[in-house]
Every structure is written in C-alpha cells, then in structure tokens.
Amino acid sequence: MFSSPVIDTVLSIAFIYFIFSVITSFFVEYLTFRRKQRGIFLYQALSKVLQDNGINKKNFTHRLYEHPMIRSMKESNEEFPSYISDTMFSQCLIDIVIADQQNTTVSQDSNNQFVFHSNNTVHPYEAFTNAVQQLKYSDLKIFLETFIHQSANISAQSSTSISIDRSSKQYELLQSHIQNWYNSYMDRVSGWYKRKLSKMLLFGGILVAVIFNLDSLVIIKRLWVDKQLRETLVKDANNYIANNPKYEELANKNPNKLISKIDSIYTIVGLYNLPIGWGNEHDTIAVNKQHSQIIQYSDSNIYKKIGWYLMKVLGILLSGIALSFGAPFWFDVMNKITNMRKAGIKPKTT
Amino acid sequence: MINSHIHTFNSQYTPELFVKPFIKNAPNWLVRLINTVLDNKLMAFLLINALRLNKGGIGKYASFIEIGILSSQEQIFEKVASAYPADTKFVVLPLGFENMGAGNVNIPYEEQLHDLFLLKRKYPSRCLPFVFIDPRMGTATENLNFVKYYIEQKGFMGIKLYPSLGYYPFDNRLELVYKYADEKEIPILTHCSRGGVNYGTGKVGEPVAEFVTPKSFNPQPVAQNDPTIKYISTVGKYDFTEEWESLKDYARFFDNTCNPDRYVDVLKKYKTLKLCFAHFGFDDQEPTDENIIPEWHLKVLDMMEEYPNVYADISYALATKKFWTVFNNELPTLSAKQKDKILYGTDFFMTLQEEKGDEKTIFQKSINELGSYFGQISNENSVRFLTSKIWNVPPY
Numbered sequence: 001m002f003s004s005p006v007i008d009t010v011l012s013i014a015f016i017y018f019i020f021s022v023i024t025s026f027f028v029e030y031l032t033f034r035r036k037q038r039g040i041f042l043y044q045a046l047s048k049v050l051q052d053n054g055i056n057k058k059n060f061t062h063r064l065y066e067h068p069m070i071r072s073m074k075e076s077n078e079e080f081p082s083y084i085s086d087t088m089f090s091q092c093l094i095d096i097v098i099a100d101q102q103n104t105t106v107s108q109d110s111n112n113q114f115v116f117h118s119n120n121t122v123h124p125y126e127a128f129t130n131a132v133q134q135l136k137y138s139d140l141k142i143f144l145e146t147f148i149h150q151s152a153n154i155s156a157q158s159s160t161s162i163s164i165d166r167s168s169k170q171y172e173l174l175q176s177h178i179q180n181w182y183n184s185y186m187d188r189v190s191g192w193y194k195r196k197l198s199k200m201l202l203f204g205g206i207l208v209a210v211i212f213n214l215d216s217l218v219i220i221k222r223l224w225v226d227k228q229l230r231e232t233l234v235k236d237a238n239n240y241i242a243n244n245p246k247y248e249e250l251a252n253k254n255p256n257k258l259i260s261k262i263d264s265i266y267t268i269v270g271l272y273n274l275p276i277g278w279g280n281e282h283d284t285i286a287v288n289k290q291h292s293q294i295i296q297y298s299d300s301n302i303y304k305k306i307g308w309y310l311m312k313v314l315g316i317l318l319s320g321i322a323l324s325f326g327a328p329f330w331f332d333v334m335n336k337i338t339n340m341r342k343a344g345i346k347p348k349t350t
Numbered sequence: 351m352i353n354s355h356i357h358t359f360n361s362q363y364t365p366e367l368f369v370k371p372f373i374k375n376a377p378n379w380l381v382r383l384i385n386t387v388l389d390n391k392l393m394a395f396l397l398i399n400a401l402r403l404n405k406g407g408i409g410k411y412a413s414f415i416e417i418g419i420l421s422s423q424e425q426i427f428e429k430v431a432s433a434y435p436a437d438t439k440f441v442v443l444p445l446g447f448e449n450m451g452a453g454n455v456n457i458p459y460e461e462q463l464h465d466l467f468l469l470k471r472k473y474p475s476r477c478l479p480f481v482f483i484d485p486r487m488g489t490a491t492e493n494l495n496f497v498k499y500y501i502e503q504k505g506f507m508g509i510k511l512y513p514s515l516g517y518y519p520f521d522n523r524l525e526l527v528y529k530y531a532d533e534k535e536i537p538i539l540t541h542c543s544r545g546g547v548n549y550g551t552g553k554v555g556e557p558v559a560e561f562v563t564p565k566s567f568n569p570q571p572v573a574q575n576d577p578t579i580k581y582i583s584t585v586g587k588y589d590f591t592e593e594w595e596s597l598k599d600y601a602r603f604f605d606n607t608c609n610p611d612r613y614v615d616v617l618k619k620y621k622t623l624k625l626c627f628a629h630f631g632f633d634d635q636e637p638t639d640e641n642i643i644p645e646w647h648l649k650v651l652d653m654m655e656e657y658p659n660v661y662a663d664i665s666y667a668l669a670t671k672k673f674w675t676v677f678n679n680e681l682p683t684l685s686a687k688q689k690d691k692i693l694y695g696t697d698f699f700m701t702l703q704e705e706k707g708d709e710k711t712i713f714q715k716s717i718n719e720l721g722s723y724f725g726q727i728s729n730e731n732s733v734r735f736l737t738s739k740i741w742n743v744p745p746y
Contacts, residue, residue, distance in 0.1 A: 106505030114474035
C-alpha cells in the first residue's frame with residue numbers, strides 16, 4: 001500500500017468534497033424541480049425557432065403547447081412538460097402549422113347556433129406546404145420550408161407513383177425530417193441545459209460552502225498537520241469506495257443508501273471535529289507546524305484581520321468551485337487515488 | 351342573460367413596461383425588475399401570498415394579480431362563468447398592447463385572438479368575442495381586412511377600441527372600419543373612463559386649456575401642440591423607454607384621446623354607428639365624492655339621447671359605491687331611449703382590484719339595486735346591441 005501525506009491529504013479532501021457535492025446536487029436538483037426549470041428551458045429553446053413575434057406575429061411554441069396532445073401532458077396550466085417525444089413533436093408541429101392557415105370558419109345554423117367548419121380537403125402534406133407558403137418571408141418560414149425541400153427532393157425520385165401515394169410518402173418523409181432535426185436539436189438543448197445547470201451548481205456550491213463554512217484552506221491546513229484525522233478519513237474513503245465501486249449504481253439504483261452513507265459519514269466528520277461549520281474554534285484558527293497542534297489565533301491587528309477575511313473568502317470560493325464539479329467527479333477522483341495507493345492494481349473504472 | 355364586458359387576457363400578452371404608469375416615479379430599470387419578478391411563477395406566487403397577508407390594504411390586489419399572471423384565458427373565462435347561471439353569455443374583449451410603446455410582448459396579439467377563437471370553439475354559444483383594433487396596426491385597408499377576417503370568418507361579434515392606449519378614435523386609419531361597422535350594424539365597444547391601462551396612478555387634474563386635438567380623420571394622428579409631444583413618435587406611439595418627467599402630463603395625453611368628445615366627428619359622419627361607451631364615463635379621478643358627477647358620464651348620456659345607436663355599459667363603475675348613488679338618483683330621470691341602451695357588463699377581472707369586486711357580489715348587488723330593470727340591461731338591450739347583419743345572438 002503506497003502512502004504519503006500529500007496523497008492522503010488529497011484523498012481526504014476529495015472525500016469531504018464528495019460528501020458536500022452530494023448535498024449541493026440535492027439542493028440544485030430540488031431547486032430545478034420546484035421551479036420546473038427543465039420544462040421552462042425546453043419551452044424557451046423551442047421558442048428560439050418557432051416564435052416569430054415580429055414579421056408573422058405568430059408564436060408556434062405557444063400553439064404547440066396548447067395542442068391537446070401536449071396540453072394533456074401538463075399537470076397544471078402553469079407547468080411545461082419537461083420532455084416531448086420526437087414523434088409527438090412532429091405530429092403536433094405539422095398540425096398547428098396546417099391549422100394556422102386551414103381557415104376553420106364559423107357560421108350559424110337555422111337556430112343561430114355557431115357551427116365550425118374545417119376545410120380539410122387536401123392531403124396533410126399539401127396542407128402543410130400550402131400553410132408554409134402563406135407565411136410571410138421570415139426565419140420561421142425558412143425553417144419550415146427546409147423540411148418541405150428535404151421531402152420534395154426525395155419525392156422527385158419516385159415521381160412515377162400516383163399522387164396520393166406520393167403525398168403519403170412525402171408526409172412520412174416530412175415527419176421523419178422534423179423528427180431528425182428535433183432529436184439533433186434536443187442534443188444541443190441538453191448541452192445548453194447542462195451548461196446552465198453547471199452555473200446553478202456553482203451557485204449552489206458556493207451557497208453550501210457558506211452555509212457550512214467549508215473553507216478549503218483551513219481544511220487542507222488541518223488535514224496536513226492532523227495525521228490522525230487524515231488517516232481516519234483515508235480509511236473511511238477506502239471503505240466507502242470498496243463498498244460502492246460504481247457511483248452510477250449508488251446514485252441511480254439506491255439513492256437512499258447514498259443518503260444514509262453520507263449521513264453516517266457526516267456524523268464521523270462531526271465526531272472527528274473537522275474545521276467545518278460556523279464557530280469560534282475555526283474562525284480564528286492557526287497552525288503550529290512544529291508541534292502539529294491547533295492553536296487559537298487572537299491577534300487584533302487590523303491588517304491581519306483583513307487578510308484573514310480575504311483568505312476566508314478565497315477558501316469558501318475554492319470550496320464552492322470544487323463542489324460545483326459534482327459528486328460523480330469527486331467520486332472518480334477518490335476512486336483513482338484509492339487505486340493508485342494500491343500499487344500495481346489495475347483501476348476498476350476505464 | 352349577457353355580461354357585455356369581461357376580459358380574459360393575462361400578463362403574457364402585455365409588454366415589459368406595462369406596469370410603469372402604476373408605479374409612481376419608478377425608473378425603467380425598476381419597472382423591468384418588477385416585470386421579471388412577476389414573470390417568474392414562483393416569485394409571483396410568493397408575492398401574491400405576501401400581499402394576502404395585508405388584509406384590507408394592498409392585499410386586495412392579490413386575487414387580481416393571481417388571475418392576471420397565473421391563469422390562462424380559458425381558466426379566466428371559467429372563473430367568471432362560475433359566478434353566473436349556466437346559460438349566461440359573455441362578451442370577451444381582447445386588447446393588443448404592441449403599439450402602446452411599452453416594449454415587446456411575450457405572446458403577440460394575434461395569438462391572443464387565436465386562443466380566444468379556441469375558447470369560442472369550446473363555448474360557442476357562451477363566449478362572444480370582439481376583435482380589438484388599433485389604427486397603428488396597419489393601413490386603413492389592412493385594418494379593415496383584419497377586422498373583417500375575425501368577424502366574418504372566426505365568429506367574432508364586434509369591435510373593441512381602447513383610445514387611451516395612445517390613439518385618437520378619429521384616426522383616418524380607422525375610417526374604413528367605421529364604415530364597415532355602420533353598414534353591417536356591427537357593435538363597437540370603446541373604453542370611456544378617466545382611468546385604466548395608461549392612467550395608472552396618474553391623476554389628470556384640470557384639462558389643459560391650450561390642449562388642441564388634431565383635426566379629425568387627417569393623416570397626422572398627434573396634436574402638434576400636445577404638451578407631451580416630445581414623448582410621442584410620428585405614428586403616435588408614446589415612448590415608455592423615456593424617463594417621464596410627469597406622470598400627470600403623460601396621463602393627460604391619454605385622457606385627451608379617450609374623451610367621448612373625440613367621437614363626435616365619428617358619429618357626425620356615421621350617425622347610425624352602434625357604439626357603446628364602456629364604464630358609462632365613470633372614472634377614478636374623483637372616486638369617492640358622490641356630489642361630483644363625472645363630466646364624461648353626462649356627455650355620454652347626451653350622446654345616447656342624440657344618436658340612435660349610442661350605448662353605454664356600467665362595467666367597472668358598478669363595483670364602486672359612488673356609481674350606485676349617482677345612478678339610482680338619475681335612473682328615474684332617464685328617457686326610454688337612454689334606458690334601452692344601457693348594458694350590464696362587469697369588466698371582470700379588473701374589478702378584483704375593488705374591495706367589493708368579487709364577481710358574485712357584483713352580480714347580486716346589481717340585481718338588488720336594479721330589480722326588474724336588470725333583466726332589460728342584461729338581456730334585451732344586450733341582444734339588440736350585439737345583433738348585426740352578420741351574427742345573431744345564439745339562443746339560451
């Protein structure tokens with residue numbers, strides 16, 4: 001077993017970051033869930049391409065979400081569904097574009113009751129093409145025309161087919177092209193959402209660091225000088241990794257296990273008096289390297305106090321940034337260091 | 351029965367600086383911040399519940415904000431409908447705010463009409479929508495075609511005007527609309543109160559003597575000696591992005607556009623035009639002094655006597671104590687001609703800003719105060735007003 005104070009300190013701090021990263025992730029997940037962020041983000045992303053408030057004065061995103069198929073997925077009026085399948089998207093988009101120009105008209109019968117008529121005489125593909133042609137020249141029109149062009153190119157190859165068959169084939173192709181675009185767009189949207197989440201994780205990480213007074217500089221100093229504490233944390237980290245070799249299994253399949261483990265480990269953290277939490281014993285801490293002891297710091301020099309505050313801010317910021325990397329990252333770091341300490345043993349994860 | 355005046359639009363259709371006139375002396379950044387807060391559902395929810403803690407004070411705005419922010423058109427319609435018997439019909443009045451100069455809207459006005467059409471499809475004989483037109487939306491011909499499309503093809507029953515959004519009713523871009531409405535006997539309902547969207551908390555005070563209105567039906571929509579001309583663009587848009595020096599000046603401009611006198615030239619040209627002055631000329635300028643009868647109210651009464659198809663509705667006013675004192679005194683003195691042209695409407699959900707503005711309370715109060723006359727204003731008068739050469743009021 002390879003061991004050094006540097007490696008053990010890194011493993012210990014990774015273990016602490018891992019614990020608080022889980023808390024941060026829970027906090028951010030809770031916030032995004034409460035605020036229905038995922039659904040709102042999807043709506044905003046679709047608005048980028050389907051909204052044309054300027055030229056055509058149409059908001060197809062709004063109409064898409066009012067389509068009965070998508071509307072039925074909303075739990076309440078204020079909510080947006082967090083996921084729309086590619087099939088549903090293509091069907092609903094075609095429907096709302098057709099309905100926009102289909103000219104559903106109203107008349108009154110002999111009893112003066114209003115009667116609605118839908119002039120639905122042409123094939124949906126033709127209706128879609130006609131509806132797009134009716135739009136004024138805009139990004140929205142260009143966007144929708146692209147799907148028509150893609151379908152029309154293929155149809156030229158099968159020009160011998162009779163008209164209805166051709167339209168049906170074109171319609172299938174239209175749906176397929178819309179679905180392909182939607183899927184690739186959703187890949188990008190997922191990337192944007194992850195970037196947004198990472199910002200939220202940074203915010204959450206800093207907040208957790210402030211709440212728990214998680215000052216990286218103080219913790220590292222303490223771990224560096226306190227051999228007993230370091231060894232205890234290393235031992236616990238090793239046990240934790242040995243019992244839970246894969247983070248995904250731990251997080252996805254048995255979240256309760258993760259929480260209970262974290263809970264018990266946080267108790268250990270408390271038992272070993274780690275410099276975490278707001279209290280006088282940590283706020284004025286200094287380290288006497290020679291004697292490996294913790295001494296109280298009671299200097300009233302104003303410059304030293306300012307320096308202390310600056311270091312405190314830096315320490316908490318560092319912790320916030322570290323926590324924003326997320327629990328999987330710190331779990332991976334722990335795993336790699338643990339394997340490195342077991343010299344000669346091949347890492348389990350690839 | 352028919353409630354001839356309700357709204358179902360929500361904050362999604364309003365522009366970013368919409369609330370500016372309601373927040374006295376607020377800089378634009380603060381208005382935008384408030385708008386952002388209200389746009390956030392969670393923040394809006396917290397704000398509404400915080401307001402509710404102040405019962406009797408600003409807490410009265412909680413229900414108004416809740417409906418305006420958190421409800422869809424359908425939910426608002428169903429909310430008001432629940433206060434009435436199941437066969438009650440409602441004239442739903444949309445408003446388009448794109449041209450008021452207060453910035454961009456989340457959902458364009460045409461989407462509001464689309465949603466309203468879907469509402470009509472769901473409640474075909476109960477939802478009787480009007481189409482709102484602002485002359486700044488297009489040329490005279492474009493405006494006419496816009497109105498014709500919604501009336502003839504989408505089943506909208508009338509036209510809504512709101513001059514205090516910043517245009518004069520005699521704007522030449524409305525002339526073809528008036529001509530069409532007059533020929534087809536299509537009802538027009540116009541806002542007529544010294545209060546509302548652009549007044550906000552601004553008290554107008556005495557009219558400005560030198561304030562000269564532009565010549566009727568000419569291509570220049572704004573008076574050149576308008577004291578607030580510096581804020582107004584050549585097409586008549588009031589620039590909300592300017593930091594206003596005086597909310598009073600600002601309110602005065604809109605007060606001049608909304609004055610029923612501005613319709614005199616319109617009615618001289620189209621004598622049989624079916625025109626309803628909403629709110630009966632009552633206002634928020636002197637809301638409590640029962641001895642002061644609003645000047646606009648008296649003007650509207652005169653016009654109802656002079657022109658055969660000039661109507662008035664009692665919407666919003668009926669949620670105030672002053673209205674009932676004034677109206678109960680004058681009702682016995684009104685001519686049959688005037689009595690035949692008064693309509694029952696409530697202005698839901700704007701009325702929720704009033705202490706006793708709950709729809710059921712207003713409805714019951716109106717029945718109690720008017721007795722048998724309530725049946726006339728909520729049925730016969732309304733049916734006559736709404737019936738045109740294109741649409742009849744569907745039976746109960």
